[in-house]
Structures are given as structure tokens and as C-alpha cells.
Amino acid sequence: MPPFDTLNQAWMVWDGPAPAPEEAVLEYTRELEKFLAEIERRAFRMAQVALRDPDDALDVVQDAMLKLARKYASRPSAEWRPLFYRILENGIRDLQRRRTVRKRFMTWLPGPKEDPESEAQDPLDNVADAAPAIPEALMQGQAMQQLEVSLRALPARQREAFMLRNFEGLDVAETASAMGCSEGSVKTHYSRAVHTLREQLGEVW
């Protein structure tokens, strides 16, 4: 056997390079960053569909990212997607509950009442766009708006099932894991959601 110049060379001959824990951490950190970069915009849009307000949607997505990174970063990467969406859906539900409580509380206080329709409107929506609108894009934008309105009108569980299955493309098992329910419930919620949406949007689409 040839003499070894360094201890590291001896390791390489004996059993390959010794695994460094820091390298493993760097590896899953890089993987986590890639995963978050891949889903962040979809997660934001899903949160925005549910909450309407983009700032609230950003807050919820940021919280979900932080919680996933702090608590579940060391878990296998295959588990990240359902875990992330479970955290996200919990955050959305919490925010909606807080809004409901705040609304009930506000009705007892004197002062101008909030108009739920005006809350959703952004003043910038009324500003005319200088660039000529592309008809196809405009139609698609309108169709998406109609879909969003119909989705908000659905019961929360049906909306979750539809968005996770259709928008995010999770399978039944992953959706069940993200929603914290059985696979049978996912199928039922999804089927009802599609049926209702088709009834509402079928003619327009």
C-alpha cells in the first residue's frame, strides 16, 4: 500500500470521503431554497385568492416559509410540499377567523361601516393603462377574476381541496396530508367544488 501524505488521503482510500455534517446542512438548505423559490409565487396567488388582500397573502406565505424552515427543514424534501401547504392553509384559516372576530367587534363600535366590496377594490384598478390592452390577456384576466370570485364563495374546505389539487397539482394523498383529513374527504370536497364551479362558470367560460 502506498504511503499517505495526509490523513484525508487515508480516509479516501479506506472508506471514501468522511461526510461532514455542515455539508449535509448546506445541501438541504440549498434544496429548501430551491423548493421555496419554485412554489412561492403559486403559494402567494393561492393565499391571495383566499384572502383577497395581497399584503395579508404575503404575510401568510412568509410565515409559512419561516415555520417550514425552522421546524421541518431537516425532514425529507418529499414531505415539504404537503407540510408547507398545511402550514399555509392553517395561516389562512387563522387570519380569516381573526377577520371575522374583528368584524363582529367593529359592528358594536360607532362609526362608518366598512363596505365589504370597497375593501377589495384597489384604487389603482380604476387608473387607465397607457399600453393598449391585449384582448386575449384581458379575457383571461377576467376569466381568472370570475374564477376567484367563485372560489371565494365556496366553503373553505372545498376551496382548499380545489386549489391544492388543481392549482398546485398535489395528488389525493398529499392533499389529504396538507388538509389534515382522509383521502375520501378530499375526493368529496374536490368533486363538490368542481361541480359548483362548473355550474357557476360553465356558461361564461
Added chain:
Amino acid sequence: MNEQPRDSFEARAQALFHDSVEGVDYATRARLTQARNAAIEAVSASRRRPWFFRIGVLTPAAGVTAAAILGVFLWLGSPLGQHAVTVADGQSNFEDLELVAAADEGSGDAMDMLQDDIEFYDWADKSANPGPAA
């Protein structure tokens, strides 16, 4: 994962959603990137902390132990604690008790001495004033 929609309605809904994702404005994209970086930084920060802070169960236990040690120090430093030590020592108190007891014993001797003096005064009185001879 990433199942394909089953009919045209579902396919259209999915396509519209993906188009809207592509249309997310740059300001929002920048904020999402910041959020992602903060999350990644949180992973690194948790790695930099000492191991005993990373173990969630041990952190409260360390707090309870520190509070118990502080409590013992406060107990020993308080006047009540000092009193307890003095009583436990007890040497000076017993000495005091002996002195008091000794003082009581001394007062007994004084009575005896007084009794002796009375006999002396009686003898001296008789010696100085002898009575008629019998």
C-alpha cells in the same frame, strides 16, 4: 404529484391560474424573495446556536434549574436563612443559658451567706451585750 386535470374545465382553471402566477408583479416577487431569504437565514441561524438551545425540551429545564439555584442562593442570603444558621450553631445561646443558670445558683449562695451573717450578727450582739449571769 402534479396530476393532470381530468377535463377541459379543470385544465382551463389550471391554465388560468398558472398565467396569473406568471403575471405577479416585480414588487411582489421581490418581497417573496426577501421572505425566502429570511427563511433560509432562519435555518442558518438555528444551526449557529449552541446545541443546548436547539433542543426545545432542555431550554425550559435549564430555566427551571437556574431559577432553583437562584432561589437557594436567595434563601441562604436572607435574614431568615442566617437565623437558621445561627440557631443551628447554637453555641452562644447555650453559653448564655449557662450564665443565667450560674447567676441563679449564685443567688442561692448569697442566701446561704446571708443566713451565715445573721448567725454572726447574733453572736456578735450577744458577745457585746452579755446578759445577766445566770
